[in-house]
Amino acid sequence: MNKNICFFSFFFLFMFSMMNFYLMIYFVMNNLIIFLEWELISFNSMSVVMSILIDWMSLLFMMFVSLISSVVIYYSKSYMSSELNLIRFIILVLLFVFSMILLIISPNIISILLGWDGLGLVSYCLVIYYQNLKSYNAGMLTALSNRIGDVLILLVISWMMNYGSWNFVFYLDFMLNDFVMMIISMMIILAAMTKSAQIPFSSWLPAAMAAPTPVSALVHSSTLVTAGVYLLIRFNLLIVNFFFIKILLLLGMMTMFMAGISANYEFDLKKIIALSTLSQLGLMMSILSMGFPDLAFFHLLTHAMFKALLFMCAGVIIHMMNDIQDIRYMGGVSFYLPLTSLCLNISNMALCGIPFLAGFYSKDLILEVVSFSSLNLFVFFFYYISTGLTVYYTIRLLMYMMINDFNLLSIYNLYDEDYIMLNSMFLLLFMSLISGSLLSWMIFYYPYMIYLPFNLKMMVIYVSLLGGLMGFIISNMNIYSVSKFMMTYNLSNFLCLMWFMPTLSTYGLSYYFLNFSQNLLKFIDMGWSEMYSGQGIIYILKKYSVFYVIFQMNNLKIYLFSFVLWMMIIIYLLFMNI
Numbered sequence: 001m002n003k004n005i006c007f008f009s010f011f012f013l014f015m016f017s018m019m020n021f022y023l024m025i026y027f028v029m030n031n032l033i034i035f036l037e038w039e040l041i042s043f044n045s046m047s048v049v050m051s052i053l054i055d056w057m058s059l060l061f062m063m064f065v066s067l068i069s070s071v072v073i074y075y076s077k078s079y080m081s082s083e084l085n086l087i088r089f090i091i092l093v094l095l096f097v098f099s100m101i102l103l104i105i106s107p108n109i110i111s112i113l114l115g116w117d118g119l120g121l122v123s124y125c126l127v128i129y130y131q132n133l134k135s136y137n138a139g140m141l142t143a144l145s146n147r148i149g150d151v152l153i154l155l156v157i158s159w160m161m162n163y164g165s166w167n168f169v170f171y172l173d174f175m176l177n178d179f180v181m182m183i184i185s186m187m188i189i190l191a192a193m194t195k196s197a198q199i200p201f202s203s204w205l206p207a208a209m210a211a212p213t214p215v216s217a218l219v220h221s222s223t224l225v226t227a228g229v230y231l232l233i234r235f236n237l238l239i240v241n242f243f244f245i246k247i248l249l250l251l252g253m254m255t256m257f258m259a260g261i262s263a264n265y266e267f268d269l270k271k272i273i274a275l276s277t278l279s280q281l282g283l284m285m286s287i288l289s290m291g292f293p294d295l296a297f298f299h300l301l302t303h304a305m306f307k308a309l310l311f312m313c314a315g316v317i318i319h320m321m322n323d324i325q326d327i328r329y330m331g332g333v334s335f336y337l338p339l340t341s342l343c344l345n346i347s348n349m350a351l352c353g354i355p356f357l358a359g360f361y362s363k364d365l366i367l368e369v370v371s372f373s374s375l376n377l378f379v380f381f382f383y384y385i386s387t388g389l390t391v392y393y394t395i396r397l398l399m400y401m402m403i404n405d406f407n408l409l410s411i412y413n414l415y416d417e418d419y420i421m422l423n424s425m426f427l428l429l430f431m432s433l434i435s436g437s438l439l440s441w442m443i444f445y446y447p448y449m450i451y452l453p454f455n456l457k458m459m460v461i462y463v464s465l466l467g468g469l470m471g472f473i474i475s476n477m478n479i480y481s482v483s484k485f486m487m488t489y490n491l492s493n494f495l496c497l498m499w500f501m502p503t504l505s506t507y508g509l510s511y512y513f514l515n516f517s518q519n520l521l522k523f524i525d526m527g528w529s530e531m532y533s534g535q536g537i538i539y540i541l542k543k544y545s546v547f548y549v550i551f552q553m554n555n556l557k558i559y560l561f562s563f564v565l566w567m568m569i570i571i572y573l574l575f576m577n578i
Contacts, residue, residue: 013070149194196228213315222304256282260389331404336414361436388467395471
C-alpha cells in the first residue's frame with residue numbers, strides 16, 4: 001500500500017501537469033482568460049463568492065508545481081522507504097500541493113487566505129516531521145514568521161470590505177490612487193515578504209531545512225517560497241507606482257547579497273542550497289519591484305526546476321554519506337556517484353547562468369534589463385556582485401564535493417544504482433536543460449532585443465568568471481589565509497550568521513520580555529509580595545513564638561507576671577468599652 005500511494009500520486013499529478021501544459025498552450029495561442037465565480041452567501045449587499053481565475057499564468061505555474069510534486073513523490077518512494085508513516089507523509093505533501101493550487105487559481109483574497117494558511121500549516125507539519133528539538137525550533141520559527149503574513153492578509157480582507165467584494169482582480173485598474181488601496185498594497189507587499197523570506201524575515205528559510213529532503217525540494221525551493229512572488233505578480237498593477245516598492249527593491253537586493261555572502265561561509269549542504277534559494281528570491285523580488293513581473297515569473301519557473309533537482313541530488317548524497325550534511329566530510333563524489341554528480345553539476349551550472357541552460361535565459365535577461373534601466377549605480381553593483389557571489393559559492397561547493405578527497409570513513413560503500421531516485425532526477429534534469437528556452441519562446445509575445453555596449457553586454461560573463469576564479473582560489477587556500485582575507489573574526493562572524501538575523505528574530509524578540517518576566521518573578525512574586533503576605537506573616541509569628549518560648553522555658557515568675565499583665569490589659573479594655 002505504501003509503495004502504491006506513491007505511484008498513484010505520481011501518476012495523477014503528472015497527468016494533471018501535462019493537461020495544464022496543453023491547456024496553457026491553447027490559452028496562450030487564443031489569448032483566453034476564464035473567470036468562474038459562484039455565490040456562497042449574500043447578506044446586506046455583501047456577497048461571499050468563490051471565484052477561480054484561469055489564464056496562461058496560473059496554468060503554467062500549476063503545471064510546474066504539479067510536475068515537481070509528482071517527481072518529488074516518486075523520489076520519496078525510495079528516499080522515505082524506511083519510513084513507517086509514509087502514507088501520512090504523502091498525504092501531507094498532497095495537501096500542500098492542493099493548497100498551492102488553490103492559491104494559484106484564486107483571484108479572491110479569501111480563497112487566497114485559505115491557500116496561504118494551508119501552505120503555512122502544512123509547511124509547519126512537514127518541518128517538524130522528524131521530531132527532535134531542532135525541528136521543533138525550526139518549525140516554530142517558520143510558523144510564526146509566516147503567521148505575520150497571514151495576519152496581514154486578514155487585515156487586507158477587512159480593508160477590502162470597503163469595496164463590497166473581495167475579488168481584488170476587479171479593483172486593480174481603477175482604484176490605483178485610492179488611499180485604502182495604498183494600505184492594502186503595503187500589506188500585500190509585507191505579506192509577500194514574509195512568505196518569500198525577504199529581509200527582515202529571512203531567518204526561517206535556512207531553519208526550515210530541518211524537514212526531509214523531498215520536502216525541501218518541493219516546498220522550500222519551488223512552491224511555498226515563490227507564493228509571495230506570485231501574489232505580487234498578481235497585484236502588480238497596484239504596486240508598480242507605489243512608493244513602498246522602492247523599499248522592496250532595496251530589501252530584495254540586500255537579501256540577494258546577504259544570502260550570497262552567507263552561503264560562502266556555510267558548511268551544511270542543505271543550508272547552502274537554501275541560502276542560494278534565498279538569493280534567487282531576492283533577485284525575483286527586486287526585478288518585480290522594478291516593474292518587470294513577466295521576467296520575475298520567468299525566473300521563478302526556471303529556478304523551480306533546477307533548484308528542486310539540486311535538492312534531490314543533495315538528498316541522494318546525504319543518504320550515501322550516512323545522513324551527514326557537512327560538506328567538509330564529503331569529497332570525490334564524482335568518482336563514486338557519476339549520475340548524481342552529473343545532475344548536481346548541471347543544476348549548479350543552471351543556477352550560475354551558464355549559457356543555454358535554464359537559468360541563463362531568465363537570469364541574463366534580468367541582468368540586461370537592469371543594465372538597461374535608469375536606476376543608479378548602487379542597484380547595478382548589487383545585482384552584479386550578487387551574481388558573482390552565486391558562482392563563487394557554487395564553485396566552492398563543487399571544490400568541496402567533487403574535487404576534494406573523501407573524508408568520512410576509511411571503509412565506505414557508495415553506489416549510484418537507486419533507479420527510482422535517478423529516474424525522477426533525470427526528468428527534472430531534462431527540464432533544467434530545456435525549460436529556459438521553451439518558456440522564453442512561449443510566454444513572451446515578442447522577442448526581447450536588448451541593445452547594449454559590448455562590455456556591458458558581457459558584464460554577466462565577466463562577473464561570473466571573476467566569481468568562479470575567487471571561489472577556486474579561496475577553496476584552495478588553507479583556513480588561516482581565509483580568515484586573514486576576511487580581515488577580522490567579528491566581521492566574518494557577522495557575515496556567516498546571516499547578518500545576525502536568526503538571533504535577532506528569535507532571542508531578539510523574546511529576550512527583553514523574558515528578562516522582564518524573570519525580574520518580575522524574582523522581585524515581585526518571590527520578593528516583596530512574599531514579604532508582605534504568606535512568608536512575612538509566618539516570619540513574624542515565628543519570631544514572636546521564639547520570644548515567648550524563652551519566657552516559658554526559663555522563668556515561671558516572668559511567665560505568670562506576663563499572664564497577669566495580659567489579664568489586666570484585657571479587663572481594662574473590657575471596662576473601657578462598657
